[in-house]
Amino acid sequence: MNSNYFKYPHPFQLEAGDVxxxxxxxxxxxxxxKPDGSNVTWICHAFTGSQDVADWWQGxxxxxxxxxTDNQFIICVNVLGSHYGSTGPLSVNPETQLPYYHDFPTITIRDIVNxxxxxxxHLGISKIKxxxxxxLGGQQAVEWAISQPDLIxxxxxxxxxAQHSPWGIAFNESQRMAIEVDPTWKExxxxxxIEGMKAARATALISYRNYETYGITQARQDEPLGKSYRAVSYQRYQGEKLAQRFNAFSYYILSQVMDSQDVGRGRGGVQKALSRIKAKTLVMGIKSDALFPINEQEFLAKNIPGATFxxxxxLYGHDGFLIENxxxxxxxxxxxxxxxxxxNPMEEFFRNLENKTKDRLDLISN
Incomplete structure (x- = not known):
């Protein structure tokens, strides 16, 4: 991918205390x-995403x-700790002249936003349209809207x-445990x-989809004994696929980044923090999402002033945000x-917007 690079050649203070x-x-x-900077669209990528937003969100x-892209200036940045060019575990530590690997410090959503x-x-952007x-990208966006209410x-x-759940943290810890039992992990x-990361990815995929997804996309087909079930080959394929483009160090770090999400930390609680947002806000939730259940988006919409839900x-659970274009x-x-x-969009109108209303929406949109 063709990327630009911004270097900040000064100490960067991290929320957890390291530098x-x-x-x-x-x-x-x-x-x-535009000369006045009025057409900036800033898109924040998810867990193993990259700055190549036209690829992973091409729909x-x-x-x-x-x-x-004809009338908007779109920017997407690879997050700290990731694999696609930003400072991360495989980067060389300028103080030791060796890659960080296990010595890469703890980073948080706030560090990424900072x-x-x-x-x-550096780019001279004073306002984000x-x-x-x-x-994970939404975690970054809501944190930024709180930390700088007049920017967005x-x-x-x-x-x-707004705050990563014990349920989500448990999924992430299970993935980290899978990486840790790989005998090469300490090297x-x-x-x-990498083998541990393959197992971690297979674990994660269960939370990205749901029971109904697998029942349809990986349905049993009277496979004879001794032949791999579709669900088995699918899990292994997804692990292998990620291993071709990512590394276990970044995967481990970014799972911890997701866990760090708590917009209320040091701000008097989550509700008080969300009340600081001034941006016009649309919150979207996916009914079948098992990892970020829809009640979490309902909470966001309820506590962000004037937000629409x-x-x-x-069918695709959490991954629907990448699929339902x-x-x-x-x-x-x-x-x-x-x-x-x-x-003022009526909440109930948006709440009931589903596939069965597509024709109606076409009329409204036109």
């Missing part, structure tokens, strides 16, 4: 920023699409939360722990239209 001697962020931009980013802000200032993110005009949060080389009915596009476009007209 990175310097940081580098890999990022991509699409489209052209909504591109010419003529929801996030239209690094984004350094890049924002729209900030959007799903899952429109905020779109999909399948995310210091780029592919250490929207449900998506998807048509539903997401229609819902966001309708919300944008109504907020532009200064019409």
């Amino acid at each position: 990175l001697p310097e940081i580098e962020l890999a990022y991509q931009t699409l489209g052209t920023m 909504v980013v591109g010419q003529g699409k929801l996030f239209n 690094s984004f802000d350094l890049l924002r200032e 729209t900030c959007v993110g799903g899952s 005009e429109n905020l779109i949060l999909i399948a995310t939360n 210091s080389y780029a592919t250490a722990g 929207q449900t998506i009915d998807s 048509s539903l997401i596009t229609k819902a966001i476009r309708l919300w944008q239209k109504l907020t532009k007209l200064e019409i």
Whole structure:
């Protein structure tokens, strides 16, 4: 992928107390920023995503699409700790001249947002028209909207939360345990722990989808004894697929980053923190999401002033935020239209927006 790089050659203070001697962020931009900077769309990527947003979210980013590169300046940044060019466990520590590996410090969602802000200032961006993110990306977006209430005009949060749940933390710890039992994990080389990461990814996938998803996409087909079940081969395939593009060190670190999400930390609680948001906000939840259950998005919408809540009915559980491009596009476009007209969208109208209303939405959108 073609990326730009921003280097901050100064000590970067981390929330947990450690300091990175310097940081580098890999990022991509699409489209052209207007002279007044009024068309900036900042998209935050999820767990193992990258700055190549037109690849992993190609259904909504591109010419003529929801996030239209013809008239929007779109930016996506690879988060600290990740595998795609930003400072992370495989980066060389300038103080030791060796890769960090196990010595990479603990980072949090707030650290990631603080690094984004350094890049924002470097690019001369004083206002973000729209900030959007799903899952781990949504955690970044809501944190940024709280830490800088006057920066973001429109905020779109999909399948995310204000505080990561014990349920979600337990899933992540199970994945870390899978990595830790890999006998190579204690070693210091780029592919250490990779077999453990494959098992971790298979564990994670269960939380990204749900019972109904597997019942349809991996349905049993009268397989004879001795032949692998579809669900078995699918789990192994997903582990192998990730191992071809990611590393166990980044996977381990980013699972901890997700666990760190708590917008109320040091702010008098979650509700008080959310009340600071000034952006016009659309919160979207997926009915079948097992990892970020829909009650977490209902909580966001209830506590963010003036927020609109929207449900998506998807077979694909949490992964629906990456798959249901048509539903997401229609819902966001309708919300944008109504907020532009200064019409207060009725919560019940959005709550009941599902596949069965597609024809009705087409009429409204046109």
